[in-house]
Amino acid sequence: MKPRVYDVIVIGAGAVGSMIARALSRYRLDVLLLDKASDVGEGTTKANTAIVHAGYDATPGSAKARLNVAGNAMYDALCADLDVEFDRCGSYVVGVTAEDLVTLRELADRGRQNGVAGLEIISADEMRRREPAITPEVTGALLAPSGGIVDPFGLCIAAAEHAVLNGVELRLETHVTGFLREGQAVRGVTTDRGAFHSRWVVIAAGLWADDLLHEAGLDGFTITPRKGEYFVMDRRVAEQVRGVLFPCPTPVSKGILVTRTIHGNVMLGPNAVNVEDKADLATTAPGLNEVMAGALRLVPSLDARDVIRTFAGLRAGGSTGDFRIEAPREVEGLVFLGGIESPGLTAAPAIAEEVVGLLGEAGLALEERADYVPTRRAIPRFSLLSAEEREALIAQDPRYGNVVCRCETVTEGEIVAACHAPIPARTYDAVKRRTRVGTGRCQGAFDTPLVIDIMARELGVDPLTLTKKGGASRFLTRPTKEAPR
Numbered sequence: 001m002k003p004r005v006y007d008v009i010v011i012g013a014g015a016v017g018s019m020i021a022r023a024l025s026r027y028r029l030d031v032l033l034l035d036k037a038s039d040v041g042e043g044t045t046k047a048n049t050a051i052v053h054a055g056y057d058a059t060p061g062s063a064k065a066r067l068n069v070a071g072n073a074m075y076d077a078l079c080a081d082l083d084v085e086f087d088r089c090g091s092y093v094v095g096v097t098a099e100d101l102v103t104l105r106e107l108a109d110r111g112r113q114n115g116v117a118g119l120e121i122i123s124a125d126e127m128r129r130r131e132p133a134i135t136p137e138v139t140g141a142l143l144a145p146s147g148g149i150v151d152p153f154g155l156c157i158a159a160a161e162h163a164v165l166n167g168v169e170l171r172l173e174t175h176v177t178g179f180l181r182e183g184q185a186v187r188g189v190t191t192d193r194g195a196f197h198s199r200w201v202v203i204a205a206g207l208w209a210d211d212l213l214h215e216a217g218l219d220g221f222t223i224t225p226r227k228g229e230y231f232v233m234d235r236r237v238a239e240q241v242r243g244v245l246f247p248c249p250t251p252v253s254k255g256i257l258v259t260r261t262i263h264g265n266v267m268l269g270p271n272a273v274n275v276e277d278k279a280d281l282a283t284t285a286p287g288l289n290e291v292m293a294g295a296l297r298l299v300p301s302l303d304a305r306d307v308i309r310t311f312a313g314l315r316a317g318g319s320t321g322d323f324r325i326e327a328p329r330e331v332e333g334l335v336f337l338g339g340i341e342s343p344g345l346t347a348a349p350a351i352a353e354e355v356v357g358l359l360g361e362a363g364l365a366l367e368e369r370a371d372y373v374p375t376r377r378a379i380p381r382f383s384l385l386s387a388e389e390r391e392a393l394i395a396q397d398p399r400y401g402n403v404v405c406r407c408e409t410v411t412e413g414e415i416v417a418a419c420h421a422p423i424p425a426r427t428y429d430a431v432k433r434r435t436r437v438g439t440g441r442c443q444g445a446f447d448t449p450l451v452i453d454i455m456a457r458e459l460g461v462d463p464l465t466l467t468k469k470g471g472a473s474r475f476l477t478r479p480t481k482e483a484p485r
């Protein structure tokens, strides 16, 4: 029997791979999206600062600069189409010395060269008026009105779901181990679940993209993981922080910032430390101390007792310092994306268009589908609804009247919906990222057993098999004795 031959296989269902799969799903193509993790967005996409950057940071003329500004401009329509939370709240780079004012002017000039609209240097008084908790040492700030905040995992899930709704096949827990070759051409991938044939393979594998490139027989590009650590603070801190506050940047990062998140928390971080291990997501005492010290320089009234969680993410620092997006001449049938570090989330929708363009130029037939579904809807978010909307939802399905997560007001109905979504949530973290269950002050202490029960019932599985995030991360090890009646 002849094997099925996909038009395109995309390796990696992070923000970038999911956006690429979604962009390809507009056309009459057979597309397979693969990821080794148990959910989409389990790589760097789940652990970053979630800023839609304006685009004044990157060097003019670089791919980072071009795709940042182009991606930023796409966000309003993109998030409306995908039903993803996004707030174009603007961002500030805050100066605290006289020299910083020089840096702010340089950043503004660079931003204008990159095509960023609306940049403005504002006075210290104006900055205090806009952000009353800002350090008294403020000397001025660069205001970027096009900066924003977004739900990064929500965006990735939405893009992947939209792709699936338009016919893309998604296979999770499928680790790509190598390539099928025909002479110099790549004709598919080998995985721990068998081989898949295709005309094109797109490597969008984040931190692991260089390993796959080498596997395909190409050298000359390496990725160094650069860790960034964070604090998440209780929602009540949002009274002190209205927007996105950057310090003046350092040579290796945009600096430790203080930002409101789209979900109403406040986040502090990240620092920037090169590490060896691409899976090292541990937070460290020195790293977190550095983050707190940096955040206090911007907002001195922050109180460490408001911290509800810490986490770390790894930047995929490429050896050229820029995004690398190309169809290498040496290997036919391959598109490679490497070094997609910040502003990769912002740039992802523009990167996806660029990849479609590359494939089209290389001969992939791009015939638009007549039956393309243009939008995707998220599952209801009970906590965001009006009293009337809540009543209507409960009347339709009484499970929306059963609150499972008290901190974030998440209902049984939402967890059920997550289990039956176009990409069904099969782990606790997958439910968490789709519903916000367990993300509040108690961090899941109350809801976890209830969620496990609901998931086991809805997915039709033994609760003992349920995991936090796939692999060996099981919650339960053996059946407990039946509770006394």
Ligand SMILES: Cc1cc2nc3c(=O)[nH]c(=O)nc-3n(C[C@H](O)[C@H](O)[C@H](O)COP(=O)(O)OP(=O)(O)OC[C@H]3O[C@@H](n4cnc5c(N)ncnc54)[C@H](O)[C@@H]3O)c2cc1C
Binding pocket: 011, 012, 013, 014, 015, 016, 017, 018, 034, 035, 036, 037, 040, 041, 042, 043, 044, 045, 046, 047, 048, 049, 050, 051, 052, 053, 174, 175, 176, 177, 204, 205, 206, 207, 208, 209, 212, 227, 228, 229, 270, 313, 314, 315, 316, 340, 341, 342, 343, 344, 345, 346, 347
């Ligand atoms: C600390 C930090 C802060 C950041 N802040 C921002 C910000 O505020 N704004 C912004 O725009 N950007 C930011 N970024 C950058 C942004 O998060 C990334 O550019 C973006 O998430 C990259 O997405 P990706 O899809 O390329 O990678 P990933 O999300 O890592 O996805 C790659 C996927 O490939 C899969 N994979 C890898 N190897 C294989 C294999 N062999 N087989 C199958 N699957 C495989 C992985 O499981 C993973 O899911 C930040 C990054 C960090 C680390």
